[in-house]
Amino acid sequence: MLRWIRWTRYGRATTRYPQAPPTPQELGLLWPQALRSGPSPARSFCPTQALQEDGSLLASRCLACGLCAQLDPEGYRMEVGFPPIEAKGPLPSPFRRSLHLLHFDGGSDGGEESELIQLQSPPYDVGRLGIFFTPTPRHADVLLVTGPVLEELREALLETYAAMPAPRWVVAFGTDAISGSLFAPHGVGAYLPVDLAIPGSPPSPLALLKGLLQLKEGR
């Protein structure tokens, strides 16, 4: 037993976010920023058609793969930060202190799952903010969807959602879940109303944390 306690000599591993601003390594994500407006030569190379004709970026389709910044360095730059999060909210007051999440994989590449597991580990420890993962839809307030929800998983999604008590919310975690991006024509929005959309492939763990705080408090 003693050998496991020895680990505590390495000090605190948990981030100070949201009490303090996050460090770049905690943010853990590069997101493209448009440096000028107007058409870009990189547009036809974008794997998911996220680049618009006026040079702006459609966050719901962007994988942050960095191809635009590589092909058109004057037009785009990869910067450390949160991805552009879209949240409805605030939630009714009983849900502002604690949320229970149920994860649903609709055909992701496994990266989102890896980040969700990290979110429960000491470096992020979402439990301290009243956010918990639950094994059953009966206890869940939020359905956390990763992946584009392929046809083979549609029924499972709808059954899981139906088993959740109202009020309930849906989070699209990752670009795949929002728009389907590379492999599917649509995301989870085709089947369920999405309350929180966090783009990224995969988004960083802190991005989900920020998104959930936004959803809870409506800012």
Added chain:
Amino acid sequence: MLTESLHERLLRAQIRVAQLVPDPQESLYILWEGEEYRPLSLRPPLPRLGALWPGLWWPEWEAEELFKVPFQTPLAPPPSLERSPAAFTIPYGPVRETVAEAIEHRLISGGELILRLELHPFRKRRKVEHRLAQASWLELPRVAERLAAMSSIADTLAIVQAAEDLLGLEVPPRAQIGRLILAELERIYNHLDFLAQQAQSTTLRMAAARGFTLKEEAQRLNFLLTGSRFLRGWLAVGGLSQDLAPPQAEWLKRFETLAHRSKELAEDLLNDELFIDRLEGTGVLERRAAQAFGVVGPTARASGLSQDIRLQPGYGLYPQLGLGVPWREAGDALARAQIRIEELMVSFELVRRGLEELDDQLGPTLNPPPPRPAHGHGFGFAEGPRGETLAFVQAQHGQLRWSLRPASALLWPAFASTLTLAPSQMDYLITQVSFHALQSSWDR
């Protein structure tokens, strides 16, 4: 018996069918003959090899059910054990009780005993190979990286190498060193993830917390070096997309600390009686079964097969580095954990060596790829954290056809076989973690 002797003959001759590329008009078998891969095309209806070669059972199922390839004989169902009235089925997935991929299994059990495990794959079939065929050379690695996040580098490396083989393109030495570093960084965070998950499956919560903290540190170092926690965006057809700059002194210091603490965690786990007790003799994959399923990577090396594709001549820089291949004979979960721990330590050393080489070897990192040829084929293979990913590309009239065989496609069926008549239901979780396979790369 005829089937037995054919099986024996195929094993003795060192020929194995590495992959079946399904096509209703003309299917391809990819054979591994001694030292190299060779394609063999066959017009359907195809012979049913899966009955004598368990590794081909699922590829044939996939060809028949998903690609509608005709076969000479009907599909033989796996032997059924649940005749006893006491047997009952426990369904797992596709919605799991923890954060996990949409893995669907059915556990046929009789009391505490597991009779067998049924796999229900291809829920997550995104048709990655189809999408790869439409991608330009520039786009190709970006699509390949989305096959499975945890093996981004291994899968993409195989795919990019297949494209280079098709084009006859050389990779500059500096890019080869960069690829080595990326591949080993991927192995480090994957093996740390394995240690954490295995500790969690044996209910060692403190060890799991340490493991996940170390994995986080490894991914943060990935991010600081490459700008991606999953090392994405670096591989390109013909080399690397950017020049890999040597890291800062601060990064190196943290890397050494990570190496030291990983070693400490591994030693603590291997000295823990609880951990050893649960892993020893759990999920045993015998050498014969390992060969029959054609498993690769740490799993194969834990079952007494001393193979590492990194040591093949022509595979990047590894053959020059004098890499030892650790192997064990027990074939149980403990042996797989020991192999991964040894590999982890080797990976730290290889990254150090790679970074030293990076300082000496200056030059370009990319040979731009020519346009795709009208005809030809190419192979690519890469040793990832789970074993060898094989990629095959064929050009016909300027159109490309891709076929992938990720390591996980071989590991899942082998995993299910070890749970036939397993003594305890706890074995299910522990064994699943000890194979550490990814569903997204099998389903593709």
